[in-house]
Amino acid sequence: MPHDPAETTQRTLLSSGPHRTTPRSACVVVIHGEGLGRRADVEDAPVLVGRSHESDLVIAHKSVSREHCRIWRDGDDYRLRDLGATNRTRVNDRGVEETVLSDGDHIVVGESILKFISQTSVEARYHEEIYQLATHDMLTELYNRRHFIEMADKEIARALRHQRPLALCIIDVDLFKPVNDRHGHIAGDEVLRRIAALLGQHVRSEDIAARIGGEEFAVLLPESDGGVASHFAERVRQAIAAATFAPGGESRRITVSIGIATLSEARANRPSLMAAADAALYRAKDGGRNQVCVET
Ligand SMILES: Nc1nc2c(ncn2[C@@H]2O[C@H](COP(=O)(O)OP(=O)(O)OP(=O)(O)O)[C@@H](O)[C@H]2O)c(=O)[nH]1
Numbered sequence: 001m002p003h004d005p006a007e008t009t010q011r012t013l014l015s016s017g018p019h020r021t022t023p024r025s026a027c028v029v030v031i032h033g034e035g036l037g038r039r040a041d042v043e044d045a046p047v048l049v050g051r052s053h054e055s056d057l058v059i060a061h062k063s064v065s066r067e068h069c070r071i072w073r074d075g076d077d078y079r080l081r082d083l084g085a086t087n088r089t090r091v092n093d094r095g096v097e098e099t100v101l102s103d104g105d106h107i108v109v110g111e112s113i114l115k116f117i118s119q120t121s122v123e124a125r126y127h128e129e130i131y132q133l134a135t136h137d138m139l140t141e142l143y144n145r146r147h148f149i150e151m152a153d154k155e156i157a158r159a160l161r162h163q164r165p166l167a168l169c170i171i172d173v174d175l176f177k178p179v180n181d182r183h184g185h186i187a188g189d190e191v192l193r194r195i196a197a198l199l200g201q202h203v204r205s206e207d208i209a210a211r212i213g214g215e216e217f218a219v220l221l222p223e224s225d226g227g228v229a230s231h232f233a234e235r236v237r238q239a240i241a242a243a244t245f246a247p248g249g250e251s252r253r254i255t256v257s258i259g260i261a262t263l264s265e266a267r268a269n270r271p272s273l274m275a276a277a278d279a280a281l282y283r284a285k286d287g288g289r290n291q292v293c294v295e296t
Contacts, residue, residue: 025119026078028071029127033112034061037134039127046072049109050083053157058150063087063110071101071116078116080107137211139189140196148210152220152270155208159222159263166222166263167229170277171199171236173215174255174289183248191247191254198243202236218277226262226294233258233292241290255290257281262294 028047029039040047040057047056052066059068065085072079081098082089090108091099101107103118117124135147143151152168159166173195180188192215199217203209208220219236221229237258245254259281267273280295287293 026073026117027124027127028057028107028114028116029131030057030059031106031113031115033059033110034064035059035112037130039131042071042073042078044073046070049114053153054161057114058154059109059112061110061112064112065110068109069107077101078118080116085109140193140211142196142199142217143208143210145210145212148208148212148218148220149270151208152273155220155222156263156268156270156273160268164223165225165228166220167224167226168261168273168277169219169221169229169233169236170212170259170274170281171217171219171233171256172258172281172285174257174285176215179247179252179254183250187247191245194243194245195240195254195256198239199236202232202239218274224262226260226296229260229262230292230294233260237290237292257284257289258292259284260292260294 026042027039028042028049030036035058038057038059040049048067048070049055049057049059050066050068051058051060051064055067065083065087067083068085069080069082069089078101079098080089080091080096080101082096087110088095090096091101091105093106093108101116103116103121105116107114107116117127135143137144155166158164173192176188176191179191192211196211196217199209199219203219206222210218212218219232221232224232237256241253241255243254245252259277259279261267261273261276261280263273267276276295280293284291284293
C-alpha cells in the first residue's frame with residue numbers, strides 16, 4: 001500500500017546519474033541562506049528571482065520580495081535588475097538598480113546569497129553535479145520527492161493563475177514486498193529502475209515525473225484534464241503489465257495501481273491534490289490493483 005513518505009528509505013546507490021557532459025550556460029546558485037543549493041540557468045529566457053512560486057528561482061523567505069530581481073543574457077553580457085524589492089538587491093555588497101554581472105559575483109537577495117557563475121567557469125560543473133544530486137533520485141534518475149514538491153507548487157500556482165487544467169498521477173507498484181522478499185533488494189531496485197524507464201517513455205517533455213517514495217512514483221501533467229490523464233495512466237499501466245521483468249532471473253509479472261486527481265476549486269493546493277490522488281490510489285488497490293482510478 002502507499003506508505004508514509006517519511007518512512008521511505010532513499011537508497012543512494014552510486015550511479016552515473018543524468019549528468020550532462022558539458023556544463024549548461026551561465027547560472028545562479030544559492031550559496032547561503034534559504035534555498036541553499038538551488039540554482040537556475042540563465043539561458044535564453046530571463047530568470048526571475050523571488051518569493052513567488054512562479055519565480056524561476058524561488059527563495060521562500062520573508063526577507064525576499066515576491067519579484068525580487070531579474071537576470072538575463074544581453075548579447076555577451078549577463079545583466080541583473082532589481083525589481084523594486086523592499087530589501088534592494090546587492091551585488092558584491094553594493095545596492096544596485098541594474099548592473100552587468102561578472103563570474104563569481106555575489107548577489108544578496110534578502111538574507112540569501114547567490115553566486116553568479118559564467119558558462120566558462122569550471123565551478124559550473126561542480127554546481128551541476130550538486131544540483132543533480134539535490135534534485136534527482138539516484139536509483140531511477142527521476143526527480144526526487146523534494147524537487148517534485150517544489151516543482152508541483154510552481155505548476156499549481158501557474159495553473160491557478162492562468163486557469164489552466166493540471167492533473168496528478170500517483171503510481172504505486174503492486175505487491176512489491178513479495179518481490180523483495182523472494183529476490184532481494186538489489187533485484188527489487190532493478191525492477192524500480194525498469195518501471196521508471198517505462199514511465200519515462202510515456203511522459204511528455206513538460207510532464208514532471210518523480211520517485212516520491214520507495215515504490216511510489218508521481219507524474220504531474222500540466223495542461224491535462226482528467227480524460228487526458230486517464231489515457232496517459234492507462235497507457236503506463238498497460239505498458240508495465242505487458243513488460244517482461246526477471247528479478248533474480250525469474251520471469252515475473254509486475255503491475256501498478258494508479259490514482260489520479262485534477263486541480264479544482266476544491267483542490268487548489270498541493271496537499272489537497274496529493275491527498276485526492278492518494279485516495280484514488282487506495283481505491284485502485286482496494287478494487288484489486290492493476291487499475292487506474294480517478295478522484296472526481
Ligand atoms: N528494492 C527496494 N524496495 C523498496 C524500496 N523502498 C521501499 N521498498 C520496499 O517496497 C515494499 C513496499 O511494500 P508494501 O508497502 O507493504 O506494499 P506492497 O507489497 O507493494 O503491496 P501493495 O502496495 O498493497 O500492492 C517494502 O517491502 C519496502 O521494503 C527501495 O528503494 N528498493
